[in-house]
């Protein structure tokens with residue numbers, strides 16, 4: 001995959017030389033080219049911004065340098081064989097569509113991405129409109145907050161996309177079980193993970209992980225994914241397709257305080273069937289510590305443990321070798 005980034009802060013993209021992305025570059029799996037937008041300015045001060053039409057605070061990035069930069073990069077895809085390759089243009093902006101794992105998967109299928117991270121109040125709109133006539137353009141937001149510039153968003157998007165490319169992760173399977181991974185995990189967060197030693201500071205690990213029983217381990221992982229998602233991202237549970245749940249999932253979700261029923265949709269849209277909290281009132285009273293879990297009797301995970309946050313799970317799991325400790 002080829003990635004071009006046009007920026008007024010090329011040094012901001014230095015992290016693309018390290019870790020997973022750096023290694024993918026070194027192996028030739030990623031061809032990353034970082035360009036300084038000011039190379040396409042023609043005045044003494046290398047000006048890339050100007051005051052906004054209509055007035056108001058802040059500056060807007062001028063269209064001319066962006067146009068020249070993008071034209072030249074696009075032309076570089078024409079290797080003279082008559083079939084010019086065209087990049088996909090990715091424009092980070094808080095007003096874009098939400099960056100999700102599904103979108104990362106979509107972008108990972110593209111052979112060539114060109115990123116246009118802005119500074120100031122953004123890029124003159126005509127640039128995006130101009131290239132949208134020739135290229136696929138994705139305006140992408142990495143979250144509901146405003147950064148000073150789009151470079152950090154480029155780093156985020158690049159890392160999420162690069163790890164999906166064939167051969168980039170040591171174990172090709174590993175991203176299939178990740179939170180949000182398309183398929184069984186699409187609307188779920190991954191549960192807790194453990195490694196050696198089997199006991200650390202008096203804390204054991206869940207017994208089932210030592211059982212060697214693949215079916216039980218898979219079941220436990222799925223249960224933990226539902227518990228964590230219910231606690232931290234109930235909006236994802238609401239999106240779950242009830243038809244994709246098995247009997248055990250339904251039982252667990254009922255214990256966590258969920259029931260099937262019509263879910264709220266954006267205004268005007270018809271109600272669709274999904275999952276909703278049975279105990280909405282209770283939830284709003286106790287938003288931080290797993291209201292869903294708390295409202296139910298303990299489920300099958302060894303002895304009762306406090307309805308813990310991610311960080312205060314006590315040592316009440318099974319110890320290696322058998323007995324479960326209270």
Ligand SMILES: C[S@@+](CC[C@H](N)C(=O)[O-])C[C@H]1O[C@@H](n2cnc3c(N)ncnc32)[C@H](O)[C@@H]1O
Pocket residue numbers: 091092093094095116117118119120121122123140141142143144145146147148149150151153
């Ligand atoms: C100060 S912001 C401009 C914000 C813009 N005035 C607005 O309110 O939508 C400058 C640049 O940072 C980048 N940026 C800021 N927040 C972002 C976000 N949440 N996702 C992606 N890019 C972001 C974009 O490239 C944006 O043009």
